Amino acid sequence: MRLVIINANILNELGEQELSQITIEDGVIAKVEKAGQLGQENAEAGTQVIDAGGRLVTPGFIDMHVHLREPGFEHKETIETGSRSAAQGGFTTIACMPNTRPVTDNPDTVRFVLQKAEEAGLVNVLPYAAITKSELGRELTDFAALKDAGAIGFTDDGVGVQSAQMMKDAMRQAASLGMPVIAHCEDNSLVEGAPVAEGIFARKHGLKGIPNESEAIHVGRDILLAEATGVHYHVCHVSTEQSIRLIRQAKQIGINVTAEVCPHHLILSEEDIPGLDANWKMNPPLRSRRDVEACIAALEDGTLDIVVTDHAPHSEEEKAKGMQQAPFGIVGFETAFPLLYTKFVATGRWSLAMLVQRMTAGPARVFGLEAGRLEPGTPADLTIVDLNVERTVDPCVFASKGRNTPFTGWKLKGWPVATIVKGKLIWNDAIELAH
Numbered sequence: 001m002r003l004v005i006i007n008a009n010i011l012n013e014l015g016e017q018e019l020s021q022i023t024i025e026d027g028v029i030a031k032v033e034k035a036g037q038l039g040q041e042n043a044e045a046g047t048q049v050i051d052a053g054g055r056l057v058t059p060g061f062i063d064m065h066v067h068l069r070e071p072g073f074e075h076k077e078t079i080e081t082g083s084r085s086a087a088q089g090g091f092t093t094i095a096c097m098p099n100t101r102p103v104t105d106n107p108d109t110v111r112f113v114l115q116k117a118e119e120a121g122l123v124n125v126l127p128y129a130a131i132t133k134s135e136l137g138r139e140l141t142d143f144a145a146l147k148d149a150g151a152i153g154f155t156d157d158g159v160g161v162q163s164a165q166m167m168k169d170a171m172r173q174a175a176s177l178g179m180p181v182i183a184h185c186e187d188n189s190l191v192e193g194a195p196v197a198e199g200i201f202a203r204k205h206g207l208k209g210i211p212n213e214s215e216a217i218h219v220g221r222d223i224l225l226a227e228a229t230g231v232h233y234h235v236c237h238v239s240t241e242q243s244i245r246l247i248r249q250a251k252q253i254g255i256n257v258t259a260e261v262c263p264h265h266l267i268l269s270e271e272d273i274p275g276l277d278a279n280w281k282m283n284p285p286l287r288s289r290r291d292v293e294a295c296i297a298a299l300e301d302g303t304l305d306i307v308v309t310d311h312a313p314h315s316e317e318e319k320a321k322g323m324q325q326a327p328f329g330i331v332g333f334e335t336a337f338p339l340l341y342t343k344f345v346a347t348g349r350w351s352l353a354m355l356v357q358r359m360t361a362g363p364a365r366v367f368g369l370e371a372g373r374l375e376p377g378t379p380a381d382l383t384i385v386d387l388n389v390e391r392t393v394d395p396c397v398f399a400s401k402g403r404n405t406p407f408t409g410w411k412l413k414g415w416p417v418a419t420i421v422k423g424k425l426i427w428n429d430a431i432e433l434a435h
């Protein structure tokens with residue numbers, strides 16, 4: 001089976017757009033050639049042709065931090081609806097967190113997630129497994145068995161591992177298996193029921209505030225433990241200037257640490273929260289403008305390696321409980337690229353190549369995935385993006401079951417229009433199919 005994408009603008013080594021033609025055979029990239037006209041050899045019967053119409057074609061986006069909610073919270077999202085939402089956001093590979101019910105702390109649940117993802121037949125789904133049983137922080141899971149079942153790393157995302165000894169044991173074990181530890185960094189003793197960050201908004205509304213140190217204390221502790229154990233330590237959703245300072249220093253002295261940041265922590269500060277609307281409540285919380293600037297600079301200089309969405313769907317009833325009671329989390333797949341393109345690339349602060357790198361080759365390198373590059377011999381996971389079309393964010397058209405976003409009504413440019421996984425067009429919004 002051959003698929004040819006013509007009139008594809010791809011980013012060359014210089015980061016410039018170059019009109020190209022991509023030939024895919026049996027789900028694998030076979031050729032990437034300059035010029036966009038359909039060659040004679042491809043005109044033969046049996047070749048499917050997609051005319052990208054001069055739109056940008058990138059390696060499929062990779063999101064290494066998402067919540068698919070199945071098993072256990074299917075009213076929030078399922079592996080199928082989450083995969084569809086990912087595809088609609090241009091993502092072709094996603095790594096899902098284990099804070100399901102049951103928690104993905106046993107090989108059967110890892111296999112269940114993989115099975116459901118295969119049945120959905122959409123994006124590549126990579127499951128993480130929990131560090132501790134039920135994410136309670138008391139007893140380590142069976143790392144070797146979880147790895148054998150297909151888990152790609154260990155994390156208790158949703159909560160921080162409170163005990164340093166537990167974290168050190170986890171890192172030792174993960175290191176011996178060549179697996180990464182992915183950490184949600186949060187010291188509970190400093191948080192205690194606060195729904196938003198310390199700052200102007202919390203004071204104005206008489207709410208308890210989450211201090212920056214609650215994150216950075218774990219980052220600092222874990223960097224020392226990573227140094228001692230030699231594990232690959234990856235920091236989840238970094239949101240503070242202090243964490244960044246620690247990660248930057250750790251990288252300088254050669255400790256094996258990597259880190260991610262979410263679009264909302266690059267764009268919104270606590271001062272932007274319009275009122276007591278829980279669609280602005282997420283963990284980590286929106287911090288100060290100073291923290292936002294530190295996150296942007298750190299993604300630019302490589303201290304923060306990659307962008308992830310932390311796609312965290314919740315039902316409308318749950319989010320209607322108000323700022324104090326509602327669960328933390330916002331959806332992210334379907335707005336991630338347009339948000340970052342509009343805010344940072346269209347404004348001239350970042351190159352398009354930088355943004356694409358942080359969402360493709362970057363995550364592939366950090367997690368050792370065979371993805372993220374438009375090279376012959378690699379799986380044909382591709383995203384077609386229309387950089388010119390402008391649309392208003394409308395949660396009603398999300399493929400996700402979650403509608404919980406603070407970006408409703410934002411006018412954004414740079415929308416993904418088609419997603420290809422292993423040579424199969426799994427989502428298409430705008431491309432005319434020729435034969």
Ligand SMILES: NC(=O)N[C@@H](CC(=O)O)C(=O)O
Nearest residue numbers: 067157158282283312328329
């Ligand atoms: N980020 C969030 O605000 N919520 C996540 C948990 C998490 O990522 O820590 C969730 O599972 O809802």
Ligand SMILES: [Zn+2]
Nearest residue numbers: 157158184236
């Ligand atoms: Zn988390």
Ligand SMILES: [Zn+2]
Nearest residue numbers: 097157158310
């Ligand atoms: Zn998360």
